[in-house]
Amino acid sequence: MPTVKVNGIEVEVAPGTNMIEAARQAGVDIPHYCYHPHLPVAGNCRMCLVDVEAGGRGPDIACNMQARDGLAIRTDTDNVKRMRRSVMEFLLVNHPLDCPICDQAGECRLQDYYMEHGQHHSRLADEKITRTKRQDIGDLIILDADRCIACSRCVRFSDEVTKTGELRLFNRTDHTEIGVFPGTRLSHHYQGCLADICPVGALTNKDFRFQKRSWYLRAEPSVCDRCATGCNIDVDHDHGEVFRYRPRRNDAVNKSWMCDFGRLSYKRLAAEDRILTARGPEGAEGVDAVLAGLAAAVDAAARDHGDGSVGLVLGTRATNEANWAMLRALRAAVPGARVFLVEGNDPDAFDYTDDLLVHADKNPNTAGVRLIAEADGAVGDAEALRAALADGGLRLLLVLADDVLARLGEVRRPEALAFFGTWANATSEAARWVLPLAAAQEVEGSFTNFQGRVQRLQPAIPAAGDSRPGQVLAAGLARALGEDALPAGAAGVFHDLAANVPAFFGLSLAGLGAEGALVHREPPTEQVAPPDTRPAP
Amino acid sequence: MTQQVPGPEMTTGQKFYVREVLQGLWITLKHTVRNVLNADENFTIIDYPDVKKVMPERYKGAHRLTTRPDGKVKCVACMMCAQICPAKCITIEAGEDPDDPVEKYPVQFQIDMLRCIYCGFCVEACPKDAIRMDTGIYEINGFTRQDLIHDKAYMKDLKAGKKPLAEDWYREHPEDAPPGYDVKAPKLREGY
Numbered sequence: 135m136p137t138v139k140v141n142g143i144e145v146e147v148a149p150g151t152n153m154i155e156a157a158r159q160a161g162v163d164i165p166h167y168c169y170h171p172h173l174p175v176a177g178n179c180r181m182c183l184v185d186v187e188a189g190g191r192g193p194d195i196a197c198n199m200q201a202r203d204g205l206a207i208r209t210d211t212d213n214v215k216r217m218r219r220s221v222m223e224f225l226l227v228n229h230p231l232d233c234p235i236c237d238q239a240g241e242c243r244l245q246d247y248y249m250e251h252g253q254h255h256s257r258l259a260d261e262k263i264t265r266t267k268r269q270d271i272g273d274l275i276i277l278d279a280d281r282c283i284a285c286s287r288c289v290r291f292s293d294e295v296t297k298t299g300e301l302r303l304f305n306r307t308d309h310t311e312i313g314v315f316p317g318t319r320l321s322h323h324y325q326g327c328l329a330d331i332c333p334v335g336a337l338t339n340k341d342f343r344f345q346k347r348s349w350y351l352r353a354e355p356s357v358c359d360r361c362a363t364g365c366n367i368d369v370d371h372d373h374g375e376v377f378r379y380r381p382r383r384n385d386a387v388n389k390s391w392m393c394d395f396g397r398l399s400y401k402r403l404a405a406e407d408r409i410l411t412a413r414g415p416e417g418a419e420g421v422d423a424v425l426a427g428l429a430a431a432v433d434a435a436a437r438d439h440g441d442g443s444v445g446l447v448l449g450t451r452a453t454n455e456a457n458w459a460m461l462r463a464l465r466a467a468v469p470g471a472r473v474f475l476v477e478g479n480d481p482d483a484f485d486y487t488d489d490l491l492v493h494a495d496k497n498p499n500t501a502g503v504r505l506i507a508e509a510d511g512a513v514g515d516a517e518a519l520r521a522a523l524a525d526g527g528l529r530l531l532l533v534l535a536d537d538v539l540a541r542l543g544e545v546r547r548p549e550a551l552a553f554f555g556t557w558a559n560a561t562s563e564a565a566r567w568v569l570p571l572a573a574a575q576e577v578e579g580s581f582t583n584f585q586g587r588v589q590r591l592q593p594a595i596p597a598a599g600d601s602r603p604g605q606v607l608a609a610g611l612a613r614a615l616g617e618d619a620l621p622a623g624a625a626g627v628f629h630d631l632a633a634n635v636p637a638f639f640g641l642s643l644a645g646l647g648a649e650g651a652l653v654h655r656e657p658p659t660e661q662v663a664p665p666d667t668r669p670a671p
Numbered sequence: 672m673t674q675q676v677p678g679p680e681m682t683t684g685q686k687f688y689v690r691e692v693l694q695g696l697w698i699t700l701k702h703t704v705r706n707v708l709n710a711d712e713n714f715t716i717i718d719y720p721d722v723k724k725v726m727p728e729r730y731k732g733a734h735r736l737t738t739r740p741d742g743k744v745k746c747v748a749c750m751m752c753a754q755i756c757p758a759k760c761i762t763i764e765a766g767e768d769p770d771d772p773v774e775k776y777p778v779q780f781q782i783d784m785l786r787c788i789y790c791g792f793c794v795e796a797c798p799k800d801a802i803r804m805d806t807g808i809y810e811i812n813g814f815t816r817q818d819l820i821h822d823k824a825y826m827k828d829l830k831a832g833k834k835p836l837a838e839d840w841y842r843e844h845p846e847d848a849p850p851g852y853d854v855k856a857p858k859l860r861e862g863y
């Protein structure tokens with residue numbers, strides 16, 4: 135492990151670490167544009183120039199300087215300050231200063247570094263060189279070539295990450311212009327990431343365009359719930375109104391990326407088809423009244439037709455806690471209740487899969503529910519449910535989150551159906567009792583992604599309408615069924631889960647950490663490489 | 672922490688404030704008598720609302736949205752004014768104009784004049800000189816609260832001058848002029 139010195143502070147770093155990262159570990163921030171931790175080093179912006187004190191020759195760029203024993207750099211010399219100011223002046227020579235109409239303003243590296251390191255006056259006496267503004271180059275991207283500082287991050291992203299290679303820097307020197315090849319458009323499904331990595335306002339998000347100035351937004355950490363990968367996200371909201379999702383770095387899951395389907399799924403939080411109120415046979419009622427009605431029906435069915443007439447379908451779209459709490463509640467009140475797990479995708483899932491991030495399974499918690507089902511030992515699959523419905527023995531079916539009727543296709547419907555879900559679907563239409571389940575971004579809990587990585591959810595925004603987290607609805611149902619002694623709260627339910635499901639042994643909700651924690655077993659679901667759906671270059 | 676600053680020592684007589692109160696009343700009375708005796712010189716009576724006072728040039732009146740030569744508002748909906756406004760009374764809805772090279776414009780721009788404290792920060796903050804308080808309009812009134820939410824259509828190029836200036840009015844209505852006012856050589860005091 136090489137030991138390097140940054141401004142006299144000694145740090146030991148992993149071999150291969152570059153000096154920007156080494157300095158970060160020493161608590162020193164080196165300004166940079168073109169370097170990105172998940173892209174190859176290009177070294178063309180020169181913003182990261184530092185003085186080399188020992189172990190090399192300088193000044194040199196920190197992004198391309200690998201840590202080696204004896205290397206000592208300084209970032210606080212007058213020389214470094216002068217170099218940074220000069221680089222800023224150079225980058226801003228032809229810059230349009232569109233800040234009032236630029237969506238990047240507030241999170242723009244040019245603005246930040248100008249205030250920190252520039253503060254010069256323009257010495258340009260000639261006309262600025264201008265380039266093409268407002269180009270519609272993709273479904274999610276507007277390109278303003280005039281604002282580009284030619285850092286080539288976007289070029290490297292499309293070459294190395296999506297491997298579609300649509301973007302290039304054309305021409306040379308002052309006339310360098312970023313663009314797509316004539317007549318082509320961005321074709322991949324990670325376009326939003328281009329707006330994220332562009333350090334200036336050249337590539338901006340079309341969906342977010344002029345919607346909100348960035349400084350009004352608060353970012354809260356969460357996890358995307360649109361596929362089994364579980365990309366880590368920041369939910370950017372203004373007083374509970376969500377304006378965008380952005381990927382949050384997690385090197386073990388999504389690096390710094392997320393797909394456009396997930397990115398745009400923030401719209402589902404305030405979508406028309408959200409289930410916001412509880413509905414019973416008599417129409418809309420309070421959540422507690424509907425739960426009481428449902429509990430009475432569960433009691434009656436178990437009494438008149440035996441425990442086996444009551445069933446529960448676990449939800450691959452609900453949290454570990456919601457599933458575990460529902461299972462516990464029902465098993466406590468009706469020990470012989472039948473439990474099922476129906477895997478598959480709902481009709482509202484998006485139809486795209488690749489080998490970068492997007493998993494074929496569009497449910498965020500299939501792996502977690504599988505582990506719970508395994509530990510329970512008596513959970514039937516889709517075939518078992520179909521058979522139970524066909525013989526009519528199953529009279530009352532509780533469904534958690536998934537559109538089970540659509541997944542099963544043609545089946546004999548149970549006499550009575552209760553649906554705990556977030557969005558209206560075929561199952562909620564057919565249900566006699568509908569209970570509003572809060573969305574993943576609104577609850578405390580956890581998802582287990584396809585790798586078996588348990589990732590923590592924290593409420594980023596308040597739950598919409600009357601909706602409540604699954605463990606709260608389950609606790610309400612348990613109370614209505616006369617079971618008061620079950621663990622409550624997300625942390626309590628997770629604790630109980632971790633004590634009873636072997637794969638979760640030793641985990642705690644608070645201890646999951648920023649990267650999440652793997653469950654105890656071989657990652658079971660290796661991604662299968664799907665057919666290449668990208669158009670030929 | 673607040674600090675107690677000791678005041679001057681007062682005698683027992685002073686503590687009753689009788690002399691001080693009478694002194695104050697005397698000053699008021701003195702000025703009243705002096706003003707009434709020289710009314711022509713000391714008062715300018717304006718027949719508001721028929722006649723309107725013209726405010727000093729730098730008076731901060733109702734806001735105006737300035738325009739470009741092509742008639743569109745200069746504002747680009749950058750939200751700087753809304754951001755700085757201490758009363759948080761500016762609401763702007765941004766939109767995109769596909770035909771305009773400026774790209775961004777305010778679809779709606781509202782100022783709640785009931786909440787505005789006339790600090791003028793919005794004018795200072797604007798990078799486009801798109802908002803000014805130079806109309807001199809001080810009659811910011813209405814019959815409903817809604818009337819007092821000035822919107823883009825109202826503020827666009829808002830000008831004073833719905834009411835005649837005092838000079839113009841007295842020229843046409845000499846009978847309204849204050850006593851001693853010479854219509855031919857108006858000598859209203861500066862600012863009137």
Ligand code: SF4
Nearest residue numbers: 232233236239242335
């Ligand atoms: S890229 Fe940055 S500096 Fe340039 S106009 Fe946009 S916000 Fe301003």
Ligand code: SF4
Nearest residue numbers: 282283285286288332
């Ligand atoms: S468009 Fe943005 S990311 Fe691409 S080269 Fe220009 S500044 Fe860099």
Ligand code: SF4
Nearest residue numbers: 756787788790791793
């Ligand atoms: S004058 Fe002051 S209070 Fe009134 S709108 Fe402008 S910034 Fe707000």
Ligand code: SF4
Nearest residue numbers: 746747749750752797
């Ligand atoms: S600061 Fe000026 S340009 Fe920006 S929104 Fe306000 S009035 Fe419009």
Ligand code: FES
Nearest residue numbers: 166168179180197
């Ligand atoms: S970050 Fe090192 S040269 Fe750009």
